[in-house]
Amino acid sequence: MIRPGRCWILSLCYMSKLATAKPSIRQRFLAFCASLVLLLSLSFMLWYMMVRPCRILATCIQAKLLYPTDVRIGAYYQTSLAHIYATKLVLTIFRRVYPSAPIFVYIDSDGGHPFDWNAHHPIVMLPFDARLRSAVSHGTHFMTASSCVAYVNRIIKAAQDLDWLVLLEDDVWVCNRIDAAALLHDMNGQCLAKYDVNVWGHMIPGDCYGGYGGFVLRGSFLRRMHVDRSYIHDILAKIRRPIASDELLSALFLRSNGTIGKITDYAEEMTTAAVIVHQMKTFYHLKTTCSAELNERV
Known part of the structure; x- marks a missing residue:
């Protein structure tokens, strides 16, 4: 399984290598794919670190409001x-x-x-x-x-x-x-x-x-x-x-x-x-x- 961190490193290394030479069409396509992988990895990490906890918190709040356990x-x-x-x-x-x-x-x-x-x-x-x-x-x-x-x-x-x-x-x-x-x-x-x-x-x-x-x-x-x-x-x-x-x-x-x-x-x-x-x-x-x-x- 390829980890997101390893994808970032490989993508950055490949794009930095292309920046020092005149890329071919194939290399440009590979650079685009590497950029896409990097973007998707960043999006996943952002969702995992921020969006997912917020959704869990919202679910807990909703459950608390709909099914309160401390009703007197x-x-x-x-x-x-x-x-x-x-x-x-x-x-x-x-x-x-x-x-x-x-x-x-x-x-x-x-x-x-x-x-x-x-x-x-x-x-x-x-x-x-x-x-x-x-x-x-x-x-x-x-x-x-x-x-x-x-x-x-x-x-x-x-x-x-x-x-x-x-x-x-x-x-x-x-x-x-x-x-x-x-x-x-x-x-x-x-x-x-x-x-x-x-x-x-x-x-x-x-x-x-x-x-x-x-x-x-x-x-x-x-x-x-x-x-x-x-x-x-x-x-x-x-x-x-x-x-x-x-x-x-x-x-x-x-x-x-x-x-x-x-x-x-x-x-x-x-x-x-x-x-x-x-x-x-x-x-x-x-x-x-x-x-x-x-x-x-x-």
Whole structure:
């Protein structure tokens, strides 16, 4: 194999020899070939020394942007512990995927809870606030602007140091790691629900809402989102009923020019390809309250 360095030396020697004599046509052709070899060798060395490392660096940067490994993700979980076995499953499955991600837990009750939270650390137990108690027996609904503001501010506080915040509920399973590159919106999920135009009118700049179980919220957007108490008060006066937490969050997102969109990893039923699964109510009927029995069965 001829090395580029040897080609340069031979080419230079041959051309210097020709410079001292009158070259023939054959010698001129050979000189041209030698010059071409020299030029190609220099080009190859330039590519190897500069272009190739730059391409490798660009590939690494692209991979870092598309598939970041240091994405800070956490979860907010408001529960009444009415379905304690389902709660156990939600936390256990999430922990298998994200062993060190923080989970902010708020229990919608001021009573005791026979549950071994230590098995799911890091858990941040949020203090009880009567304003956050749901106005209905199922779901999370609020009657007053004060309750709405307290709920939203608690979610914003949970996302202070996070890139993404997952909204967990008793029927939400996070089965695999979430692809951050697929999270293109400020609120990511399924977006099947629609605002009732006859009720909401022009209170919001959009018709689709999310914010229910399994949705993934952008932390940076939450930190700059404007929580307007008077706007929330106007909404409650307009709809004349308790407002659901997902309606509330989506209305505030849209009012702050946020985006709500779909991700393919979200599903309303268990599938092999689903990363986030909603409506997993299969275990609601199990009324187990003993922590030891829960740990044994999962």
